Amino acid sequence: xxxLAFFLGKGGxxxxxxxxxxxxxxxxxxxxxxxxxLDPAHNLGDVFGARLTDARTSLGPRLDGIEIDLAAWVSRxxxxxxxxxxxxxxxxxxxxxxxxxxxxxxxxxxxxYAVLWAIEHIHREHREDYDLIVFDTPPTALTLRFLAxxxxxxxxxxxxTGMREKILEKRQTVLRLNPEAxxxxxxxxxxEDRIYSRLSGIRSRLxxxxxxxxxxxxxxxxxxxxxxxxxxxxxxxxxxxxxxxRIDSVCLNKAPDEGACxxxxxxxxxxxxxxxxxxxxxxxxxxxxxxRIDVEDLKNDLIGRT
Amino acid sequence: MREGxxxxxxxxxxxxxxxxxxxxxxxxxxxxxxxxxxMENIFVILLLGSFIGLPSPPAAxxxxxxxxxxxxxxxMVSRADFAQDPLGAVMGMLHVx
Numbered sequence: 001x002x003x004l005a006f007f008l009g010k011g012g013x014x015x016x017x018x019x020x021x022x023x024x025x026x027x028x029x030x031x032x033x034x035x036x037x038l039d040p041a042h043n044l045g046d047v048f049g050a051r052l053t054d055a056r057t058s059l060g061p062r063l064d065g066i067e068i069d070l071a072a073w074v075s076r077x078x079x080x081x082x083x084x085x086x087x088x089x090x091x092x093x094x095x096x097x098x099x100x101x102x103x104x105x106x107x108x109x110x111x112x113y114a115v116l117w118a119i120e121h122i123h124r125e126h127r128e129d130y131d132l133i134v135f136d137t138p139p140t141a142l143t144l145r146f147l148a149x150x151x152x153x154x155x156x157x158x159x160x161t162g163m164r165e166k167i168l169e170k171r172q173t174v175l176r177l178n179p180e181a182x183x184x185x186x187x188x189x190x191x192e193d194r195i196y197s198r199l200s201g202i203r204s205r206l207x208x209x210x211x212x213x214x215x216x217x218x219x220x221x222x223x224x225x226x227x228x229x230x231x232x233x234x235x236x237x238x239x240x241x242x243x244x245x246r247i248d249s250v251c252l253n254k255a256p257d258e259g260a261c262x263x264x265x266x267x268x269x270x271x272x273x274x275x276x277x278x279x280x281x282x283x284x285x286x287x288x289x290x291x292r293i294d295v296e297d298l299k300n301d302l303i304g305r306t
Numbered sequence: 307m308r309e310g311x312x313x314x315x316x317x318x319x320x321x322x323x324x325x326x327x328x329x330x331x332x333x334x335x336x337x338x339x340x341x342x343x344x345m346e347n348i349f350v351i352l353l354l355g356s357f358i359g360l361p362s363p364p365a366a367x368x369x370x371x372x373x374x375x376x377x378x379x380x381x382m383v384s385r386a387d388f389a390q391d392p393l394g395a396v397m398g399m400l401h402v403x
Contacts, residue, residue: 077366084373101369107356109364149364156363163349170342178331183342186377194374202370 002218002305004123004133007251009222010232011139014253017284018222018277020047022299023134024290027063031131031303035065036122038115038146039138042067049286056126060287064130066122073114074105112146116209119146123212132306140232144239150210151243157203164196218302219247224254225261234268248305250274251298273301343381350375350382 007019016037023035034056037044044067045052048059052067059065082101104110115138122133137143168188175184187193213219219240223233237247250269255261255276266274278294353371355362362368 078369081369081373088373089376104365104369107365110366113364113366153364153367156367160349160352160363163345163352167342167345167349170338170345174335174338174342177338178328178335180328180331181335181339183339183346195371195378198371198374202367 002216002248002302003127003131004135004212004216005218005220005302006135006137006143007220007222008137008140008143008236008247010224010229013222013224013229014277015222016043016047016136017290017293018251018253018295018298019134019136020044020284021277021290021293021295022302023132024060024063024287025295025299026132026303027060028291030062032062032129033064033132033134034122034126034130035059035063035134035136036118037065037067037136038118038143039136040070040111040142041138044136047284047290068115068118070111070114070118071105073118074110077114077117078102078104109145109149112142112149115142115146116149119212120205120209123216132302140236144236147213147240147245148243150206150213154203154206154210157199157206161196161199161203164193164199165190168193168196213243213245217245218249218305219245220249220251220298220302221247222251222253223265225252225256225264230265230268237269237272247272249298249301251295252276273297275301343385346378347382347385350378354379354382 005019005022007015007022009015016039020035023033027033035044037052042052044065048065050057050059050065052065054066054069054072056064056066078101085101119135126133168190171184171186171188174181175188178184187196190196221233221236223229233250240247250265250272252262252265252274253276262274262276275295275298277298280289280293284290284293351358351360353363353368353375356365356368
């Protein structure tokens, strides 16, 4: 059963408008919906005419919204790590760890991890409270990187775990032959080794996240009739297939001529349902406008799979 | 008096034998210990490879393991000392003059 919905696509194709419209209309039909913006350049609040924060804000009956503060998630995580190091290290200034930790917020990959932690947190804390959680995603590059992060990290975790197992096996051999040896001061069994336990913990978290994307998420790619957004949508599909994550549908937005444009998109996405949404030429201003956007087919397909 | 001397002699033999056994055990496990230390060193270098420009796992993942790696980091720093002369270290371990 799919309880999460992700709206992907090139910047400016209308992901925020379509996701807000779908979330708003489903909530009006009686289901409880949470809409979450993962885009660091938030504009979800602007669409609803409300001020959103990292905590849930009501956007109407049965509809709540959150704008994820990625910088706060990174800071919170680094603070926890710093405290953990202080607790565990006898001499924490060995390699000037404090300054290393401070600079980590600018390290490649940290933002993607923050998005993952946020998704995991929302899935864990709010899954039971809502019938559907809708995610408005950042532009393609960051979205693909955070969707790929569990698979890539799992490869590292597998290698590091294998190596750790070999180290522990060797330590056990040394312990049997020479209990006084210096290398057996550390743990020799898997369940006693904190590094091995932490690696197992990371593996189970990442596996869980990958499973969320594969099994519990409805993924729709929003496209416009222009070639650039279509090319990017195809690239998204291709990249996700490599990660064994399947998109569920394509949503054609801002199409002046539905027939010809839809045919072109259907040609490119033969195995996937293509839905058309009819946008408002004057733009969206508030919840009433969101209710007027025609996303009927996409909405029904999504509801059918939740 | 005679019993006391015998007891002391026995004690000396016991301690001497213990030292002989430990020396031989140390010799027997020298290579294995060296291998374990090398593996631990490689483990840290893999994890914190970004320090020296090696491909490494996402920094956030390294951060999760860092709190438990004080001994391994100490080992890596001490290993760096003989990085100039790795062959010498191996020859020393094999007692080749």
